[in-house]
Structure formats: C-alpha cells, structure tokens
Amino acid sequence: MERSITTTPSTRRWPTKVAPLLAALLLPLLLAAAPACARDYLQLFVMQPYLELHTGPGRGYPVTQVVARGEAVDVLMRRTEWFKVRTEHGIEGWAYEGDLVRTTLADGSAFQINLGDRAGFASHRWESGAFGGAYEGATLISAYQALSLTDHLKIELSGSQFIGNLSNGYLLDIGFSHVFMPNWRLSPFVTLGGGYERVEPKPTLAQPLSSSNETAYVGVGVRCYLARRLFLRGELRGHEVFTNQNSNEVKNEWKLGFAFFY
Amino acid sequence: METRICILLLSFVALGCSGCALFHRQPKPDANAQAGDSSAQTSPDSDSSPPPSVIEPQVERRSVKVPSIRPSNIELGAYYGEISIQDFGAQPVAGLRLDYHISEDFFAEAVYGRAKAGETSFETLSNIQLLSDAERRFTYYNLSLGYNLFPGEVFIGRNLAMTSAFYMIGGLGSVKFAGDQNFTVNFGAGFRVLPTDWLALHIDVQDLVFRSDVTGVEELKNNLQATIGATVFF
Numbered sequence: 001m002e003r004s005i006t007t008t009p010s011t012r013r014w015p016t017k018v019a020p021l022l023a024a025l026l027l028p029l030l031l032a033a034a035p036a037c038a039r040d041y042l043q044l045f046v047m048q049p050y051l052e053l054h055t056g057p058g059r060g061y062p063v064t065q066v067v068a069r070g071e072a073v074d075v076l077m078r079r080t081e082w083f084k085v086r087t088e089h090g091i092e093g094w095a096y097e098g099d100l101v102r103t104t105l106a107d108g109s110a111f112q113i114n115l116g117d118r119a120g121f122a123s124h125r126w127e128s129g130a131f132g133g134a135y136e137g138a139t140l141i142s143a144y145q146a147l148s149l150t151d152h153l154k155i156e157l158s159g160s161q162f163i164g165n166l167s168n169g170y171l172l173d174i175g176f177s178h179v180f181m182p183n184w185r186l187s188p189f190v191t192l193g194g195g196y197e198r199v200e201p202k203p204t205l206a207q208p209l210s211s212s213n214e215t216a217y218v219g220v221g222v223r224c225y226l227a228r229r230l231f232l233r234g235e236l237r238g239h240e241v242f243t244n245q246n247s248n249e250v251k252n253e254w255k256l257g258f259a260f261f262y
Numbered sequence: 263m264e265t266r267i268c269i270l271l272l273s274f275v276a277l278g279c280s281g282c283a284l285f286h287r288q289p290k291p292d293a294n295a296q297a298g299d300s301s302a303q304t305s306p307d308s309d310s311s312p313p314p315s316v317i318e319p320q321v322e323r324r325s326v327k328v329p330s331i332r333p334s335n336i337e338l339g340a341y342y343g344e345i346s347i348q349d350f351g352a353q354p355v356a357g358l359r360l361d362y363h364i365s366e367d368f369f370a371e372a373v374y375g376r377a378k379a380g381e382t383s384f385e386t387l388s389n390i391q392l393l394s395d396a397e398r399r400f401t402y403y404n405l406s407l408g409y410n411l412f413p414g415e416v417f418i419g420r421n422l423a424m425t426s427a428f429y430m431i432g433g434l435g436s437v438k439f440a441g442d443q444n445f446t447v448n449f450g451a452g453f454r455v456l457p458t459d460w461l462a463l464h465i466d467v468q469d470l471v472f473r474s475d476v477t478g479v480e481e482l483k484n485n486l487q488a489t490i491g492a493t494v495f496f
Contacts, residue, residue: 058410141436230365
C-alpha cells in the first residue's frame with residue numbers, strides 16, 4: 001500500500017465563475033455536513049504484531065477487533081488516554097495510547113504524544129487546579145490556570161473567594177512560579193506576583209464599607225504527582241496589601257488541592 | 263594507371279563526404295543546453311571552465327502538514343432538577359456544568375446553579391416572612407473532582423450499546439443564600455450515559471452542606487438535589 005499523510009483525496013479546482021454559485025447552493029449542506037467530511041485525519045501505521053480496538057474508551061471495554069501489522073488507521077478523536085480510530089475496512093474502535101505510541105506516521109517517524117506520565121508532569125504547556133484553604137482565617141476557595149514558559153518557569157493566574165465570619169471577599173492574582181525540580185515526583189516551587197483584593201464586610205457590622213486594594217505576594221509550595229495528568233499542589237503565600245491607611249497589611253494564605261496538566 | 267585514378271577518385275569522394283564540416287564554425291553551446299547534454303558531448307572549451315553539475319535539483323521539498331487529532335475531553339451542558347433546601351422545602355434547580363476529563367478515571371467539574379427557596383413551615387403558619395424575595399435566591403458554585411467508579415455499557419435492544427459510567431464526585435464551593443455567602447462542601451454520585459460520542463446524559467444526586475444560622479440556630483444545612491442533564495463533548 002502506498003503511504004499518504006492523509007486519507008482525504010486531493011481537492012479539485014472548480015472554475016472561478018462556477019465556484020460562487022456552487023458555494024451558494026451547497027452552503028447549507030456543507031455547513032450541516034462539515035463536522036463529518038471537512039476534516040483531515042491523522043493516519044497511523046501499525047508496526048506491532050496487532051493493534052487492539054476496544055468498544056469504548058476504557059480499559060474494561062472488550063476488544064472486538066484487531067488491526068494487523070502494516071495496516072493503517074485514521075485517528076478520529078482523542079478522549080483522555082484513548083483514541084477513536086477507523087481502519088481501512090471502515091471499522092471503528094478505541095485504541096489505547098500506550099499501544100498507539102508503537103505505530104508510525106506516514107513518513108516512518110514514530111508517533112509521539114504526551115502520555116501524562118512523569119515526563120509529562122515535568123514538561124507540559126498548561127495546567128489548572130482547584131483548592132481549598134484559608135486566607136487570614138477566612139475559608140478560601142481558589143482556582144488557577146498556569147502557562148509553562150519553560151519546564152521550570154510558569155505564569156499563573158488565580159482567582160479566589162474567601163468567606164469569613166466578619167467579611168467576605170475575592171482575590172485575583174497573577175504572577176510567576178519557579179519549579180526547582182520539575183522531574184521529581186515531589187517538586188518544590190516558589191511564587192511571586194501581585195494582584196487585587198476586594199473585601200466586603202458583612203452587613204451586620206457597624207462599618208459595612210467595601211474596600212479594594214492592590215496586593216503583592218510571595219509564596220512557597222510543593223507539587224506531588226499522583227496519577228495520569230493529576231497532581232496535588234499545596235502552597236503558602238504571604239500577601240502585602242497596599243491599603244489607604246498609614247501602614248500596609250500582611251495577610252497569610254494557605255491552600256491545598258488538586259491540579260492537572262495538559 | 264587505373265589504380266592511381268581510383269585512388270584520386272576515392273580521395274575526392276572522401277573530401278566530398280566530410281563536406282563543409284571542415285570549414286563550419288561550431289556555435290558556442292549555451293549554458294543550459296550544456297548542463298543537460300554535457301553527459302553526451304564534450305566541448306572544446308570544457309577544459310578551461312568548471313565541470314557542469316550532472317543534475318540541477320529543481321524540486322523544492324514539500325512541506326507536509328500532519329493533521330492534528332481532535333481532543334474531546336471537555337463536557338459543557340446544563341441540568342435541571344429539584345433541590346431540597348433545608349427548612350425551605352423542595353424547589354426546582356437549574357444550572358450549568360463544565361467538565362474536563364483528566365483521565366479515564368478522574369474528571370474535574372465546575373458547576374453553577376440557581377434555585378429559589380420556598381417558605382419554612384413557620385412562615386407558612388405565621389404568615390411572617392423571614393426572608394425577602396432577593397434573599398430567597400439560592401445560587402451556588404462548586405469545584406469538584408470526580409471518579410468514574412463503574413465504567414460500563416448500557417444496552418438497548420440487540421443492536422444498540424452505549425458507554426456509561428457511575429461516578430462519585432466531591433468538592434468545595436460557595437452558596438449564596440439569605441443574603442450571606444456560605445462555604446459549601448458537596449458530594450454525591452451520578453450516572454452518565456453517552457448515546458453518541460459527543461452527547462452525554464446525566465443523572466446526579468448531590469448534597470450541598472454548609473453551616474448557617476438563617477433559622478436562628480447555627481447548624482449544618484444539608485441540601486439534597488437530584489438533577490438530570492445533558493452535556494456536549496468537544
């Protein structure tokens with residue numbers, strides 16, 4: 001079989017005058033059918049003795065088909081560590097990523113993906129997470145999103161809500177974190193940044209005036225790889241709140257939660 | 263004598279065959295022709311110029327774009343059901359949910375829901391309103407981690423099988439009720455079935471627990487909710 005990068009046939013050029021007319025007539029149909037036909041699929045070639053296809057995206061789903069060595073599959077979509085593929089005979093099934101990394105692309109190079117393992121934990125692009133904790137005695141709920149500039153350096157955006165006996169409020173922070181040993185299962189990091197704090201005293205108090213202040217923070221934390229793409233993250237932060245009063249305030253925050261990378 | 267005449271005639275014939283080629287000035291071959299035909303001919307000037315290359319590569323390397331693989335780990339959808347707000351009766355609840363499937367086992371979920379609390383038995387009997395209409399709004403959000411405890415398949419008839427999962431879920435969040443924010447812990451279980459690869463139907467039961475003194479005594483409030491929902495994978 002002759003190899004090609006995609007299984008989609010080459011497109012034919014229509015005469016210039018006919019193309020707009022056809023486009024106008026067929027646009028509704030094209031829009032309706034776009035998800036089904038307008039996509040090129042990655043083609044992989046089976047190099048191992050056979051590739052097992054499961055009925056669903058999970059290890060417990062039964063294997064009902066296999067693809068023989070040398071045959072090709074089109075990769076239709078990915079869900080977690082499972083890939084839905086279609087064989088040359090039109091049979092669809094789910095292949096495990098651990099099996100697909102033993103296939104090759106059309107040019108003979110190995111098919112490489114981030115498996116979400118320890119190597120992926122050390123080197124990835126995005127991560128997100130959610131935490132519970134405390135901010136100066138108030139209960140804290142927090143979420144964050146980080147973009148990896150390098151394996152060590154990340155830029156982070158976090159939003160938090162704190163709920164206390166005397167006041168509630170919000171935090172919005174942006175800053176950098178530096179992971180010292182990203183390839184360690186338990187890897188420490190430091191953070192540095194600034195943000196914004198809004199405090200809303202409860203209306204039962206005598207001074208129900210809300211306040212908004214800029215902040216700067218510094219913190220330390222640790223990340224612990226748990227399972228595929230999932231890790232624990234704990235952090236301590238000290239916030240310097242720039243108030244309108246004579247002196248600034250220092251507020252402490254701790255939080256612990258789960259995060260995932262992708 | 264005849265032999266001398268034959269030799270003379272043959273000499274003329276030989277000169278006639280070579281013709282004017284002896285006196286013809288050969289044109290200088292051009293560079294392109296020389297490159298193409300250099301393997302077949304040798305020019306008298308070739309000794310002084312650098313030897314032409316055998317093959318001039320004219321074909322540019324084709325840039326190959328490998329199609330990307332479409333990820334389908336995010337679920338976005340809505341739900342509707344009933345929530346039993348402790349002391350305030352059962353009321354309809356609706357909300358939005360966003361899920362990210364981290365692995366085949368774990369998923370993260372963010373939920374925002376709204377309901378409107380009814381009346382306590384005290385309010386019904388005494389006709390005294392404890393809360394205003396605005397304070398009866400029950401809005402909440404949760405950030406949760408779920409675990410697909412029992413993945414499986416659902417069969418309808420002989421020819422239709424749908425992937426499914428029974429999952430446990432728990433997390434943290436906040437409820438705004440009775441004019442106050444309340445830190446909330448949520449936990450529960452649900453069942454997800456996928457009629458197609460891109461559509462999922464959910465049945466969920468969760469408890470939203472928070473501490474409140476809205477009825478005069480500070481205590482843990484359990485707010486059970488049962489919902490059905492639909493989400494789209496993309």
